[in-house]
Amino acid sequence: MDYYFIAGKNIDQVVSGYRTLTGKAQVYPKWALGYWQSRERYKTSGEIERTLEEFRKRHIPIDNVVQDWNYWKLDSWGSHQFDVTRYPDPQAMMDSIHAMHAHFMISVWPKFYCSVKNYKELDAHGWIYHQAVKDSIYDWLGFMGSFYDAYAPGARKLFWKQMNDNLYSKYNFGVDAWWMDASEPNVRDCTPMWYRKALSGPTYLGSSTEFFNAYSLVNADAIYNGQRSVNPNQRVFLLTRSGFAGLQRYGTASWSGDIACRWEDMRAQMTAGLNYSLAGLPIWGMDQGGFTPEDRYTSLWSKGMMNDSNNADLKEWRELQTRWCQFGVFVPLFRAHGQGLYREPWNIAPEGTPTYKSIIYYDRLRYRLMPYIYSLDGAIHFKDYTPMRALVMDYEKDDNVLDIKDQWMFGPSLMVCPVGYYGVRRRNVYLPKQNGWYDLYTNKYYKGGQTIDADAPYEKIPVFVPAGAILIYGPAIEWTDEKPADTLSVYVYAGKDGHFTLYEDEGTNYNYEKGMYSMIDLIYNDKQHTLSIETRKGSFKGMLQKRIFKVVYRTQNNQVKNLNLDAAYDKWIKYTGKRVIIKL
Template sequence: MKIAKTLLSVALFLCATSVYSAAYTQHGNFITINVKKQTAHGAKIVRLQVIDDKIIRVESTNESAFKPKQSLIIVPQNAKSNFKVIENGGNVIVSTSEIKAFVDENTGRVTFKDAKGKTILAESNIGGKTFSPFIVPEREIGVDSHLTESQKHGVSWHALFDSPADEAFYGLGQHQSEELNMKSKNEDLFQYNTKVSVPFVVSNHNYGLLWDSYSYCRFGNPDGYKQLNNLFTLYDKDGNKGALTGTYTQKDGYQIVRGEDSIYYEFALPDLAKAKAGKDLGVGCLPKGFKLNGSHVTYEGYIESPVDNLYRFILYYAGYMKVYVDGKEVVPQRWRTAWNPNSYKFTVPLRKGVKAKLLVDWYPDGDVSYCGLRAASPRSEVEQGKLSIWSEMTPDMDYYFIAGKNLDDVISGYRTLTGKAQVYPKWALGFWQSRERYKSSADIESTLSEFRKRHIPIDNIVQDWNYWKTDSWGDHTFESSRYPNPQAMLDSVHALNGRFMISVWPKFYSSVKNYKELDAHGWMYHQAVKDSIYDWLGYLGSFYDAYAPGARKMFWRQMDENLYSKYKFGIDAWWMDASEPNVRDCTPMWYRKALSGSTALGSTTEYFNAYSLVNADAIYNGQRSVNPNQRVFLLTRSGFAGEQRYSTATWSGDIGTRWEDMRAQMTAGMNYSISGLPFWGMDQGGFCVENRYVAAQQLYDKTGEENEDLKEWRELQTRWNQFGCFIPLYRTHGQWPLREVWNIAPESHPAYKTIVAYDKLRYRMMPYMYSLAGAVHFNDYTIMRPLVMDFNGDANVYDIKNQWMFGPALMACPVGVYKARSREVYLPKQRGWYDLYTNKYYAGGQTINADAPYDKIPVFVPEGSIIPFGPDMEWSDEKPAELINLYVYQGHDGEFTLYEDEGTNYNYEKGHYSTIKFTYNDKMNTLVIGDLNGNYNGMVKNRRFNIVYHRKGQTVANALDFDNISGTIVKYTGKSLSVKLE
């Protein structure tokens, strides 16, 4: 599917019946209202578009007419005709069978109500819609300026909606501050390594808002974070007014003490400073000549607030960092590698005129490092709790209101607008082995062979970056000395029943042929080359302009000629790294824009967040053009609304290897999934490694000694792999120490045994998981589910950050604390719950202290669940599921649909797949196995079901001992049958 073009032109309107009244005009499914009482920053025109019974689009402009534009995220929609428009009481009211939209004729304020007249969402009376003219700053345009004057001009807009106290918000993509419920939170929406921003938010009140904007946006406070001296009166550690005290102590004892009017050392790259000499970088300067690595830096003193307020702070950090306010540790120790800083948010209540003691305690661990502390301008908690969206630059305000009976319904509406998700390849649900990085074909083949020798399940092995000649990034070729026969390598991988994924970046060194070919057509970004920005290997290059249709076609052709068709379609999947695009790490926002534009469509400022979407389009449509029946699969480090239609998944980037990083992935994955994008994963075990773990592994390699750091490393890897078993993508990856399970720990170690055990469980769950993958496509399902999706109405679940449903039947409760051997688990009140491992039953609506020994994390099953477990396998299609252990849980009616197809092709689009529906009647203790519907090549027509009935009060030693299960075996020939469960 090509990127949808939605041209808002007069021709579109004239194709339908027109209606005119004093208050509005109607052209087909568009209703336009000219606001009567216009203000300088308010809307002049509001236009509604009825998409269907549950979706209404709202466009507003501060100008005299709407500008023509195209949408990158919205697919073509069928015009809705069954709705009514009336004028009543000063409102234009548009009604469908499910919702009503009221537009105030005087102000343009929009209110949404359900069919019974209950308000679902309303723009605020004051400030509901505000506009400011925007002109792209010259420094953001960069050297690739081919913008017309009109392309430099747009609007910044702010939308503000009332929100009751009991409302909770989710979505916005993937962020790293361990936040789930985003009510009263601030989140800057831009793409960056470990950060994925999606312009979609959902509410526990069963609606969603999708805004069609690709620029930098803010959720929450529209003003952004400010330097400390812009909000507070500062005092040094001795109480002198004017600045904090900065103390810089090198490891040799040399010390510098100076005043600091802000803490803003976030972009301290020396080559950037050199490249932009004489220009304002918008950042502070660390002491000249001070050696950061191994030093100790403190910022201390007092901050005095002008008002009583709960202040929201954001900390940028690399190295080890703690923050204290009035002696209280408000930020426990955090760490991040120097080249890849992180951010963390926290709140502190401050009182007017009262000095609060501040201490930022920082141990940099690199020659270049980062530290920044800012705060948001004060707002009342009522105002902070509203639904607030700000967009930096668009032609107009443009959002879609999506109502639903539940949150699955809302997600379905989102995919109606942005495109159906594909049925992802079956093997993608299996285990993936990756590392940074396999350096030769021998590495690839020997690693996969070792998995097979050890009988450890695996489907996919991943080739990370730099398989090419070091100075030839972007030529898409294997370096012959290390990969002498790539075709033989691929054949070997496939002979071992594996799949091969390869990393391809949208990045090119300026010396390679592919760069020059793209550049000849004007499809390369030049700012990095002009400014002599060399990458970490010491070479000069840049990224291609994926917004140009011709560039996308050429990019794919280069991949195809050098990789895909060249090796007989033997590459199974693509790893699209750095697709933010990350032309340069750790640069100020304005310079990031200059480095990646202007684009073929307009300024990078306007199109800042959508690069990964158009890049995914290049690969998806490219591969289908040359091999239309092999399923495309992309893994990308960024993500955006609509990527699901390009068979694209996202991983959470180069995260750290610490417990807080693992915990952050739980909320990151849940919010990403509820953003409507169904396939997400992470670097299990973390990517960037602390030096103490490296040293511990080196000691072990020399002496065989497992010191305390190595014990923690192995437990961290174990807990992270347990976590990874219950998310859509099950993939390990990271820097050294090596991440293959035998490199983590020896076979006798509980870490090894546990990781392998969960890997095997993952493959037992394949019938269950692949059915969920089918439901993603056919029913717009979500696999990784925040508890609010299934247990909305139980307020206790609205902000549980470390539990989720993995499909309808498994509640995963990972352990995110070192040495924890139990953890609290909340069991939602709507159901009773069974322990997956022991079958012990618990009533819902309570918090329990669940056992969590080293080798297990708590997993609970809601009563009424039906789970199909398949055979023991070492790869996803090793054997058909002729015998399925069908677990049925007493206490509630239930159903589940088993989905099967050919696993790797698009024949399902032609109707070649099968389903079997299971229905459990709790009152009658009866399971009905429905008819086998559908057909496909290789379908299992006759099979056995071993029905294992789990009942209250029945505990077992090991409910997952599939070799010793007591159940009722029934033979199934495709005809419906009813089984009485005893």
């Protein structure tokens, strides 16, 4: 066994070393940083289109709608073909989704029933694991099958060809992203590890005992290189249930699997996301709201009680969904998914309720933050950056942050402090000592190095901004490329020097690999009270040649009632790409 020791002066340098060793992260598609709506599962093309229509009708921002498993005929798992009785015209469905300015992600498993053509093609080359068939294992639907051997280069090429012939090129590249489920590989649920390995081997490379954990990596290789071979300039995006070192080089993210709809499971996602990020992988998400509801929640649906606002379980369900959404806005992937109870905002609670209003407020805040968030995305590639940051990454000299599990930095300018317990309306927040801190909503200032009792009403979670932060907001939008960001609001927080780099490119292609992107450095000098917007570096097709920067100067003495991103500003300038200095 080979060991690698990666040294660095701080955690960011260690992560950079890890990515030097395992592969450079991609710039993920801009739309993937918007809101995703998913459920287990949409059963017809009509359901998908009507759901997206409702989002647009209600003016709720969204960028991605997801088709989960079983869009195929019941006995045809692995065919990668739509059941025409429920999806009569997949091309029209995809065209409709795109016409509504959204993207389409589809679930593809590395699993095949023995009866389908794709199984037989793979098996003819020896690229199917046979143990499940030898042991006559039937899945929960009553059919027999197995998984393909993704370790074989030829198998990966054939697997992609089958996907391409049946889903990608067939529908004129209408599939925008791939959901690679069960990529452990999970040939059979709830199975001892020794038998899971037996079911997943031997592999092309050797014993599954040695190679088992890397399955998701080689499976991602199949899709990433396959798609780039037929449509080389469309960014690949994959979501995979399991991960391995190096996933980032294939435009791939992971989520935390089928978690329960419980408060303790929500709290566990906070540490899961932080630990995943500390492991060097930059993009992570979860089943926001939880995947599997408790029986007391599912009975609300089955008994027709989803509008009984006096029901104690319904009250808790709605609060759980509200708090989970508030949390989910400040992680790399903002994705709602689950089974049983539908997770569209209007199915969680009616319009006008505190639940609905809070979910929509935070969704819209996410979209106003898109210039900031996409700049973090650019930094992932160009600076080996990590957007979801355990406090120790930025405040390593403060011993008090070493074991904080429920606060983190989302980029350099936002410290997120979600609420993970039912009925809680206040919570302790530790403010690292290296900075002063501003309440995001009221601008109330606090000295660092103390624990405060922070207000956490039902509708909001505590979020703080460090002194010296530069926070960039864009216009109100309902999808990520709805309009050019020709006016940006720049919030500058006094008390310390600060710096932020605004990154922009075309958002969906690989032209950034050819140097087609731009960066604008914004530098705040606290002693001189100046903001310098530096000369733009680089260019790309469609780049704005000029724009307006509206500057809001936040100081210790100017508290506000709430965060109003359309309120008055302190300064504004017309920027044409040349350096300007603004006196604040």
